[in-house]
Amino acid sequence: MRMxxxxxxxxxxxxxxxxxxxxxxxxxxFFVICSGRSEVHVDALAEELEFELxxxxxxxxxxxxxxxxxxxxxxxxxxxxxxFTPEGRMFFDLERIWNQAKRVEI
Numbered sequence: 001m002r003m004x005x006x007x008x009x010x011x012x013x014x015x016x017x018x019x020x021x022x023x024x025x026x027x028x029x030f031f032v033i034c035s036g037r038s039e040v041h042v043d044a045l046a047e048e049l050e051f052e053l054x055x056x057x058x059x060x061x062x063x064x065x066x067x068x069x070x071x072x073x074x075x076x077x078x079x080x081x082x083x084f085t086p087e088g089r090m091f092f093d094l095e096r097i098w099n100q101a102k103r104v105e106i
Contacts, residue, residue: 004049004053011049017034018105019031024100030104042084043072062075
């Protein structure tokens with residue numbers, strides 16, 4: 001998870017939040033939520049994250065929302081990464097939906 005946050009920070013991801021979902025769902029352990037400044041920036045963040053993790057032998061189980069959208073989801077099993085445009089993040093508001101999750105300091 002630290003590597004994910006580091007890559008997003010290195011590529012100017014904004015407002016990075018990590019939620020601990022282990023006590024709330026069996027689907028995944030953590031959400032990493034991040035904003036990009038535009039759809040192009042969101043795409044670039046997702047591409048860089050996939051590239052860097054693949055170099056370390058970590059492959060996404062699934063990717064949704066590529067090709068210009070306000071939300072890209074990268075599923076790494078125990079960690080699911082959500083990269084939003086600012087508008088997409090406000091619209092989907094995962095932090096409100098999962099407001100009982102503990103925030104993790106990285």
